[in-house]
Amino acid sequence: xxxxxxxxxxxxxxxxxxxxxxxxxxxxxxxxxxxxxxxxxxxxxxxxxxxxxxxxxxxxxxxxxxxxxxxxxxxxxxxxxxxxxxxxxxxxxxxxxxxxxxxxxxxxxxxxxxxxxxxxxxxxxxxxxxxxxxxxxxxxxxxxxxxxxxxxxxxxxxxxxxxxxxxxxxxxxxxxxxxxxxxxxxxxxxxxxxxxxxxxxxxxxxxxxxxxxxxxxxxxxxxxxxxxxxxxxxxxxxxxxxxxxxxxxxxxxxxxxxxxxxxxxxxxxxxxxxxxxxxxxxxxxxxxxxxxxxxxxxxxxxxxxxxxxxxxxxxxxxxxxxxxxxxxxxxxxxxxxxxxxxxxxxxxxxxxxxxxxxxxxxxxxxxxxxxxxxxxxxxxxxxxxxxxxxxxxxxxxxxxxxxxxxxxxxxxxxxxxxxx
Amino acid sequence: xxxxxxxxxxxxxxxxxxxxxxxxxxxxxxxxxxxxxxxxxxxxxxxxxxxxxxxxxxxxxxxxxxxxxxxxxxxxxxxxxxxxxxxxxxxxxxxxxxxxxxxxxxxxxxxxxxxxxxxxxxxxxxxxxxxxxxxxxxxxxxxxxxxxxxxxxxxxxxxxxxxxxxxxxxxxxxxxxxxxxxxxxxxxxxxxxxxxxxxxxxxxxxxxxxxxxxxxxxxxxxxxxxxxxxxxxxxxxxxxxxxxxxxxxxxxxxxxxxxxxxxxxxxxxxxxxxxxxxxxxxxxxxxxxxxxxxxxxxxxxxxxxxxxxxxxxxxxxxxxxxxxxxxxxxxxxxxxxxxxxxxxxxxxxxxxxxxx
Numbered sequence: 001x002x003x004x005x006x007x008x009x010x011x012x013x014x015x016x017x018x019x020x021x022x023x024x025x026x027x028x029x030x031x032x033x034x035x036x037x038x039x040x041x042x043x044x045x046x047x048x049x050x051x052x053x054x055x056x057x058x059x060x061x062x063x064x065x066x067x068x069x070x071x072x073x074x075x076x077x078x079x080x081x082x083x084x085x086x087x088x089x090x091x092x093x094x095x096x097x098x099x100x101x102x103x104x105x106x107x108x109x110x111x112x113x114x115x116x117x118x119x120x121x122x123x124x125x126x127x128x129x130x131x132x133x134x135x136x137x138x139x140x141x142x143x144x145x146x147x148x149x150x151x152x153x154x155x156x157x158x159x160x161x162x163x164x165x166x167x168x169x170x171x172x173x174x175x176x177x178x179x180x181x182x183x184x185x186x187x188x189x190x191x192x193x194x195x196x197x198x199x200x201x202x203x204x205x206x207x208x209x210x211x212x213x214x215x216x217x218x219x220x221x222x223x224x225x226x227x228x229x230x231x232x233x234x235x236x237x238x239x240x241x242x243x244x245x246x247x248x249x250x251x252x253x254x255x256x257x258x259x260x261x262x263x264x265x266x267x268x269x270x271x272x273x274x275x276x277x278x279x280x281x282x283x284x285x286x287x288x289x290x291x292x293x294x295x296x297x298x299x300x301x302x303x304x305x306x307x308x309x310x311x312x313x314x315x316x317x318x319x320x321x322x323x324x325x326x327x328x329x330x331x332x333x334x335x336x337x338x339x340x341x342x343x344x345x346x347x348x349x350x351x352x353x354x355x356x357x358x359x360x361x362x363x364x365x366x367x368x369x370x371x372x373x374x375x376x377x378x379x380x381x382x383x384x385x386x387x388x389x390x391x392x393x394x395x396x397x398x399x400x401x402x403x404x405x406x407x408x409x410x411x412x413x414x415x416x417x418x419x420x
Numbered sequence: 421x422x423x424x425x426x427x428x429x430x431x432x433x434x435x436x437x438x439x440x441x442x443x444x445x446x447x448x449x450x451x452x453x454x455x456x457x458x459x460x461x462x463x464x465x466x467x468x469x470x471x472x473x474x475x476x477x478x479x480x481x482x483x484x485x486x487x488x489x490x491x492x493x494x495x496x497x498x499x500x501x502x503x504x505x506x507x508x509x510x511x512x513x514x515x516x517x518x519x520x521x522x523x524x525x526x527x528x529x530x531x532x533x534x535x536x537x538x539x540x541x542x543x544x545x546x547x548x549x550x551x552x553x554x555x556x557x558x559x560x561x562x563x564x565x566x567x568x569x570x571x572x573x574x575x576x577x578x579x580x581x582x583x584x585x586x587x588x589x590x591x592x593x594x595x596x597x598x599x600x601x602x603x604x605x606x607x608x609x610x611x612x613x614x615x616x617x618x619x620x621x622x623x624x625x626x627x628x629x630x631x632x633x634x635x636x637x638x639x640x641x642x643x644x645x646x647x648x649x650x651x652x653x654x655x656x657x658x659x660x661x662x663x664x665x666x667x668x669x670x671x672x673x674x675x676x677x678x679x680x681x682x683x684x685x686x687x688x689x690x691x692x693x694x695x696x697x698x699x700x701x702x703x704x705x706x707x708x709x710x711x712x713x714x715x716x717x718x719x720x721x722x723x724x725x726x727x728x729x730x731x732x733x734x735x736x737x738x739x740x741x742x743x744x745x746x747x748x749x750x751x752x753x754x755x756x757x758x759x760x761x762x763x764x765x766x767x768x769x770x771x772x773x774x775x776x
Contacts, residue, residue: 031459032458032459032647032651033459033460033461033462033641033647033651034459034641034642034647035638035641035642036642037642037643038641038642038643038645038647038648047643048736048737049645049648049734049736052733052736060458060459060648060734061732061733061734062659062661062732062733062734063458063459066458067458067459068458217729252722252723252724252736252737253723253736253737254736257736257737257739258723258736258737258738258739259737304739306739306741307739307741344739347635347638347639347741347743347744347747348635348638348639348642348643348744349643384634384638385634385637385638385640385641385642386461386641388638388642
């Protein structure tokens with residue numbers, strides 16, 4: 001523990017005294033000449049304006065058709081990378097490593113008035129290692145698999161503000177609190193990952209499909225969509241999963257960095273028991289049969305006071321008993337959520353401090369899936385008036401899993417997280 | 421792309437031809453509507469674009485200056501352009517709104533003439549497309565200069581000194597309102613401020629801004645959301661926004677740009693003014709309802725003063741801390757205030773120097 005403290009103090013002290021200056025600017029900031037905090041409370045979390053910008057198809061509200069499109073600009077490419085040092089500890093001992101945590105290659109911009117796109121590719125990082133002897137038995141230890149995380153077109157303002165369509169692979173609108181734009185690099189929103197044994201739908205995944213969104217002057221927003229529900233893969237049945245999300249913001253703001261926001265969301269899907277089915281099409285889709293239903297139903301809230309934000313999600317999941325290999329007589333029901341408190345300090349939000357509690361409550365016969373995780377982080381941003389795009393990131397999580405037998409883990413990481 | 425490359429070259433050539441005292445007309449430069457391209461980075465101002473129909477010359481600029489300061493253009497010889505656009509008051513006036521002939525009060529704050537040459541449209545509601553068009557407006561406005569164009573022209577024609585100068589500049593002794601407007605606009609195109617501490621900082625002088633001012637610039641371009649509208653070298657998008665400003669008369673609010681366009685989306689929207697030299701011209705907003713910079717920032721920080729169904733979607737509460745507001749004020753107060761002697765030192769010609 002002493003080592004932990006000494007280590008963190010040393011790095012933070014160095015971080016604060018280093019006169020680092022950079023010209024690195026991510027794609028949108030580069031396009032407009034703004035620094036990151038125009039759209040982010042501190043990157044990666046969007047503030048109210050950033051949210052409106054995203055909702056408006058990456059166009060500044062009111063400037064549709066008057067913006068530089070991708071043909072007026074250098075290729076709108078950006079990159080985000082994080083790396084650092086991790087100390088991991090559980091009942092069996094401690095592991096220490098320098099790591100590459102994540103790399104995103106991004107492209108986004110406006111193609112024509114009210115038509116924009118987003119593309120995010122995450123390449124595999126870490127080389128396969130023949131001497132790796134960890135939990136994964138395939139002699140590889142990728143901390144990130146290669147995948148096309150997002151690839152979508154947005155048709156905005158089909159009905160002004162009230163109807164926008166997103167098609168492709170995208171982050172569904174029921175992610176009212178985005179796991180893609182959280183400050184936390186190491187601690188996921190646990191309940192987003194929770195599912196029953198035979199259901200391969202994950203709430204956290206970006207999905208392929210079509211989504212309609214809209215926002216209204218009174219602070220009401222909706223998102224509704226149809227998706228495969230299979231992440232990046234082709235569909236595994238002929239049913240399309242569907243969802244609806246609604247939020248209402250009270251007071252001025254959009255609830256990200258000002259105003260108070262409450263929300264409801266629901267997801268209804270089908271999961272086949274028989275795979276692949278009788279038809280396997282050229283693009284990989286199958287007509288898997290014996291489809292069983294599942295749903296997710298939740299509430300969200302975000303409250304703001306000055307530069308303090310509290311956001312939470314609570315949801316219930318229920319998967320048909322046919323998907324429940326642990327007790328085929330009952331639907332698999334679980335619930336969980338998280339509460340996250342974040343503070344932005346120093347001039348232009350150069351400092352972010354946050355604490356978060358995650359919990360997952362599975363059915364009693366699956367108590368190994370129970371999770372309680374307590375996390376805290378501190379991010380300090382470097383840069384100048386034109387770009388604030390490097391974060392020195394310290395994060396700690398104490399995670400307890402299991403029911404009768406508790407497993408305890410501690411993760412402490414110091415990282416550099418930057419984008420340009 | 422070719423156009424983009426040619427444009428700066430033409431500007432540089434045009435600028436080099438505008439040497440003081442030179443009489444030869446400057447080669448016209450086609451105006452490019454930079455504001456159509458969306459947000460531009462903050463930076464140094466380019467040379468003023470001179471419209472092809474009104475080339476600059478030193479005698480025209482001098483004539484324009486005399487007209488600008490001459491109260492005889494008003495009906496009762498009490499009001500000149502400079503009365504409301506006073507060089508000593510940041511080319512605006514004490515406000516909150518302007519006072520015209522017979523002590524009549526206008527409904528809006530006097531917009532600054534300095535750097536107005538960079539504005540795509542003139543007046544708070546953009547009803548004039550050019551400086552020339554703008555210059556004609558107040559003369560015939562019953563509560564500003566209270567005259568008519570015909571009356572004013574007769575007045576000027578009765579002053580032999582002016583007749584002689586118009587003949588020298590325009591080659592004819594028949595004076596028209598267009599000539600008067602051209603001359604005033606030519607003078608106004610010389611009222612350009614390019615040497616603020618911010619300009620020096622952007623040119624590479626790291627010491628030009630204090631630490632606090634640098635922080636203010638950072639907030640201006642980030643959390644403060646100022647550059648959403650106050651962008652580019654002119655620090656204005658030239659567009660119209662409803663900021664939720666408290667109306668002077670809530671029973672009859674000023675409808676702003678709507679009066680010009682009849683577009684309901686423009687109700688209560690006013691043109692974005694430049695931030696250059698902003699500290700010289702309190703109070704702020706189209707009706708002067710914010711007494712100083714602190715109050716102006718407070719309006720934005722709250723996401724507008726009043727609820728307005730037409731509030732611009734860019735206006736959102738900012739959660740600025742006290743220190744952040746201080747940094748913003750610090751940036752706008754000194755770092756955006758120019759020291760161009762040719763502009764800040766402009767003095768009205770003495771009465772004896774005006775044509776007789």
